Amino acid sequence: MHVLVLGGTTEARLLAERLVGGEPAVRVTTSLAGRVASPRFLPGEVRVGGFGGGDGLAAWMREHRVDALIDATHPFAATMSRNAAEAAVRAHVPLLALRRPGWVAQDGDRWHPAGSLAEAAELLPALGERVFLTTGRMGLAAFAYQEELWFLVRSVDAPEQPCPPRTEVLLDRGPFDVAGERELIRRHRIDVLVTKDSGGDATAPKLAAAREAGIPVVVVRRPPVPEGVPVARTPDEAVQWVRTRYASG
Structure with a gap:
C-alpha cells in the first residue's frame, strides 16, 4: 500500500x-x-x-x-x-x-483573536509598541506598514520582504522552553505577542511566558x-x- x-x-x-x-x-x-x-x-x-x-x-x-x-x-x-x-x-x-x-486559553491569558494576519496587524497599535512576531517568515507584508512599532521576528529561515521597517530577525527552530521565552520577552522588552494558533507543544512555551509577563497575545485563528x-x-x-x-x- x-x-x-x-x-x-x-x-x-x-x-x-x-x-x-x-x-x-x-x-x-x-x-x-x-x-x-x-x-x-x-x-x-x-x-x-x-x-x-x-x-x-x-x-x-x-x-x-x-x-x-x-x-x-x-x-x-x-x-x-x-x-x-x-x-x-x-x-x-x-x-x-x-x-x-489548537491551543486553549488558560486563566490569566489575555488573548485577542484575529481572523487573519491583516486583522492581527490592525490590533497591534492599541496593544503595545514592541512586538514579538512568531507567525513565520512568510506573510510579514501584512505588518510592513506599521512604521511606529518595533518587531522581533522569529523564524527558521530568513523572512521574506517586505518586512516592517523596525525589525530585528531571530533565526531559531523549536522546540522552545518557558525559561528561554521568558528571557527573550524580558531582554527585548516585549509588550505584545503575535502567533498563529498552530497548536502543539514545540512553540507553546511562549504562551506561558506571555501569561507570566501579563502581556496581550494576538492569536490568529486557523x-x-x-x-x-x-x-x-x-x-x-x-x-x-x-x-x-x-x-x-
Whole structure:
C-alpha cells in the first residue's frame, strides 16, 4: 500500500516513523514543499517541491499508484489542503487530514483573536509598541506598514520582504522552553505577542511566558479543514486509519 504524506510538520515526521517502522506492508512517501533550507531527516521516501496545484497532485498520485493520501501539512497551509482535497477526488484516493489540536486559553491569558494576519496587524497599535512576531517568515507584508512599532521576528529561515521597517530577525527552530521565552520577552522588552494558533507543544512555551509577563497575545485563528475531509488528531490515529484502509483492500 503506497501512502503519500504531505509533510513539513512534527506530526508528519512522527507518522512516517510509525508507518515505516511498524507497518511493513506500507510504502511511505513524504512530500515537502522545500521552504525550509535544512529539513530534519525523514524515514521512507522523500520528494521535495510543489506538484502544480490539485491537477498536478492528482496526476502524480495516479502515476505513482498512491493508495491513500494524508494531509499532515501545517494547520495554516490552506492552499495545499484545498489542493489535496481536489486531487483526492480527481484521483479517487481516500484522504485524511492530520491536525494537532489548537491551543486553549488558560486563566490569566489575555488573548485577542484575529481572523487573519491583516486583522492581527490592525490590533497591534492599541496593544503595545514592541512586538514579538512568531507567525513565520512568510506573510510579514501584512505588518510592513506599521512604521511606529518595533518587531522581533522569529523564524527558521530568513523572512521574506517586505518586512516592517523596525525589525530585528531571530533565526531559531523549536522546540522552545518557558525559561528561554521568558528571557527573550524580558531582554527585548516585549509588550505584545503575535502567533498563529498552530497548536502543539514545540512553540507553546511562549504562551506561558506571555501569561507570566501579563502581556496581550494576538492569536490568529486557523483556517478550517476542507469540508468532508476526516480528521485525525494524532499520528497514532492516522496510523489506525491507514491500517483500516489496508485491511479493507
